[in-house]
């Protein structure tokens with residue numbers, strides 16, 4: 001008998017309304033443990049809003065979402081990170097004048113165990129924690145691009161776009177998430193860089209068996225190589241779900257991307 005896939009995350013009728021605009025409506029999706037799930041959809045279809053809802057940046061106007069069996073609806077972003085969901089942003093949020101290492105360590109903020117008092121009264125604990133996080137930062141950089149380890153103290157501003165994205169993904173991964181959400185990681189990159197980054201993402205999944213990845217992509221083809229399952233959104237609703245082959249041949253998806261005339265031949 002085939003092994004049952006474990007659902008680690010699911011939503012129940014999520015709705016996100018901005019005034020009269022339904023950015024998301026009746027969203028019921030599942031994420032399975034260890035999969036790479038793609039979410040596609042044209043501009044303005046609600047992809048980023050979905051991430052904003054499930055990371056606590058927006059409170060949904062209706063519906064609930066659950067992670068590892070726990071209802072996280074209404075929780076604050078830092079609480080959700082602590083529970084094991086991390087993300088990157090469509091528009092880079094790196095501090096360009098800070099070093100690679102500092103940018104990655106910012107990602108430890110929600111999970112730091114040492115506080116101000118430890119800096120005075122329990123420095124051993126603090127140093128141990130900083131050392132642990134720094135070692136993990138190096139380990140993560142090594143997966144993405146070992147050359148970056150030599151640039152730990154270089155400001156991020158001097159890096160090419162693809163390496164900046166890698167740093168952002170490392171920042172999201174340093175909190176040891178179980179689920180990582182990547183919002184259009186290939187935005188602003190050329191085809192070769194995009195391919196390289198998708199290969200990196202596959203590498204991450206291979207090296208870190210316990211990580212589940214959800215990637216938003218505007219460009220359908222980008223997702224084809226990397227994700228095992230794809231969900232398509234349009235006007236805030238799920239219009240197709242399945243393998244890339246199934247979703248990319250779905251009539252509604254083709255219409256959403258190319259317009260009705262092309263879809264009808």
Ligand SMILES: Nc1ncnc2c1ncn2[C@@H]1O[C@H](COP(=O)(O)OP(=O)(O)OP(=O)(O)O)[C@@H](O)[C@H]1O
Pocket residue numbers: 018021023041042043044045046047048049050090218
């Ligand atoms: N804070 C907000 N206030 C009002 N409207 C919003 C807000 N955030 C998103 N929207 C609207 O919700 C809809 C979905 O936007 P969203 O950014 O989620 O789309 P997207 O699928 O990520 O698009 P893109 O591919 O361009 O990134 C859009 O119509 C957008 O204008």
Ligand SMILES: [Mg+2]
Pocket residue numbers: 047048049090
């Ligand atoms: Mg978006």
